Amino acid sequence: MRGTILFVGAGRHQRRAIERARELGTRVVAVDRNADAPGLALADEAEVVDFSDAAAVTEVGRRHEIDGVMTVASDRAVPVVAAVAEALGLPGIGSDTAHVMTHKVAMRRRLAEHGIPQPRFAAVRTHAEAGAAAEAVGFPAVLKPADSSGQRGVFRLRTSDDLDAHLHAALAASSSGEAIFERYHEGAEVNTLLVANSGEVHLVTASDRVRPNGIGFGVALAHVYPSTFFGDVLEEVERVAVAAVRALGMRDGVAYPQLLVGDGGVQVVEVAARIPGGQMGEVPRVGTGIDLVEIAVRQALRLDVSEALLRPRFQQPFAISFLTAQPGVLPTGRVRRVEGVARAEAFPGVVRVETYIQPGETIRPVQVDGDRRGYVIALGDTNLDALERAQAASRLVDVEVEA
Numbered sequence: 255m256r257g258t259i260l261f262v263g264a265g266r267h268q269r270r271a272i273e274r275a276r277e278l279g280t281r282v283v284a285v286d287r288n289a290d291a292p293g294l295a296l297a298d299e300a301e302v303v304d305f306s307d308a309a310a311v312t313e314v315g316r317r318h319e320i321d322g323v324m325t326v327a328s329d330r331a332v333p334v335v336a337a338v339a340e341a342l343g344l345p346g347i348g349s350d351t352a353h354v355m356t357h358k359v360a361m362r363r364r365l366a367e368h369g370i371p372q373p374r375f376a377a378v379r380t381h382a383e384a385g386a387a388a389e390a391v392g393f394p395a396v397l398k399p400a401d402s403s404g405q406r407g408v409f410r411l412r413t414s415d416d417l418d419a420h421l422h423a424a425l426a427a428s429s430s431g432e433a434i435f436e437r438y439h440e441g442a443e444v445n446t447l448l449v450a451n452s453g454e455v456h457l458v459t460a461s462d463r464v465r466p467n468g469i470g471f472g473v474a475l476a477h478v479y480p481s482t483f484f485g486d487v488l489e490e491v492e493r494v495a496v497a498a499v500r501a502l503g504m505r506d507g508v509a510y511p512q513l514l515v516g517d518g519g520v521q522v523v524e525v526a527a528r529i530p531g532g533q534m535g536e537v538p539r540v541g542t543g544i545d546l547v548e549i550a551v552r553q554a555l556r557l558d559v560s561e562a563l564l565r566p567r568f569q570q571p572f573a574i575s576f577l578t579a580q581p582g583v584l585p586t587g588r589v590r591r592v593e594g595v596a597r598a599e600a601f602p603g604v605v606r607v608e609t610y611i612q613p614g615e616t617i618r619p620v621q622v623d624g625d626r627r628g629y630v631i632a633l634g635d636t637n638l639d640a641l642e643r644a645q646a647a648s649r650l651v652d653v654e655v656e657a
Contacts, residue, residue: 264293267327267531322554327531399428441516470620543567575644587655
């Protein structure tokens, strides 16, 4: 696969995608503001550029005569990718679609216009607006920055006192100084991955997202494939996911709708316009053999995406269990040593173990995605068998912290 592609962002979650793009025969140019970003060392050409500066990233693309531009895992990079594509006349999702798929208030409003099921919501910029939102939406509720990701600045609210306590932090985590107040609903979360190709939207996978209770309620502790839902419920999950992607205007690209299945039916939590991070992007590859990176690269280079690339080559139950503090297996505190990774890798069914834990760092209670310090991927005869194996293997990773 010839051509030059620009990766906007080259961090840990982009690293494997950059490697894969090069395996496909593509010349890779990568930008990241962090000179030590691991993906920069893997690219054919690397430049240290803050990708929040769309004009600077566009100039990099122009100098390297790129044929396509893309990102993986980073919500903040999505509007930049769209802007670079528009400026250089390259394939992209368009700035309007990029905006409504990265700004939660705009997203909710667009979904509401199309009658997509979702929680009640209100936009919040001030204490006065927060009070009005609480009256209109009610409690329990969720407060989020309008334009952030990774569960940063996300709070579950039970009372107005909780709202007062957390409003400043949620607004501070938003680059636009705006938050969204949503009604909280109990239920199980299903993560879906879809590919829009020339206006046709295809469901690729549906998997369960295992979450904790408490302050880190939005962080995935595990992904389980295939979803434990089936029949009419799974059909409704697919219908809502496809309708949401169409409503948000995506005609070509990878979409990541997160859905909630509860007493009120299936509702949209949010939709991302990218291959997700946090190993969620592994779900199609390990579970079905579908390579989302190849699909995204081909779309960015204006190459045909055949039906064969969208068709599962197999169905393999598996699970990804993340290494976290409680309710996970890791202790909290300053790390003295890490052992047992080899034991975890040797556990039956395990196909990969990766840790990011370094002596001297501090492991904190789970609150944001960055509090996950590694993961175990395990296969099984069933999805729940795979989850048991992944969780058992994760308990073999031994982390000692200072007293």
